[in-house]
Amino acid sequence: MDMDVGSPGGVAEGVIELTWNGAFLRRSSKEYRALMMRMLEGLLPELPLEQLADAVRPYIALDKYMVDGTDEDELLPEEKLTCDLDALMSSLQI
Numbered sequence: 001m002d003m004d005v006g007s008p009g010g011v012a013e014g015v016i017e018l019t020w021n022g023a024f025l026r027r028s029s030k031e032y033r034a035l036m037m038r039m040l041e042g043l044l045p046e047l048p049l050e051q052l053a054d055a056v057r058p059y060i061a062l063d064k065y066m067v068d069g070t071d072e073d074e075l076l077p078e079e080k081l082t083c084d085l086d087a088l089m090s091s092l093q094i
Contacts, residue, residue, distance in 0.1 A: 018081045040083065063082070
């Protein structure tokens with residue numbers, strides 16, 4: 001998958017949000033976390049990966065809940081991974 005996250009330092013506010021549920025090809029939250037880290041690496045190339053992982057940890061949240069499916073009385077598990085860029089960039093003073 002190719003991703004264009006803008007130029008390094010070009011995004012300094014907002015939220016990255018990845019949402020997935022059982023209606024689609026099932027990936028693990030670990031795979032989505034890795035995808036988010038790749039996006040953040042593109043935005044913050046000046047930070048070594050280990051330092052980036054430590055810096056973003058407090059600003060990433062994983063929510064798990066149930067949503068209505070397409071069939072009557074069907075509930076699907078849904079997960080949402082969110083990174084608060086406003087708070088992250090403020091903490092890094094970027």
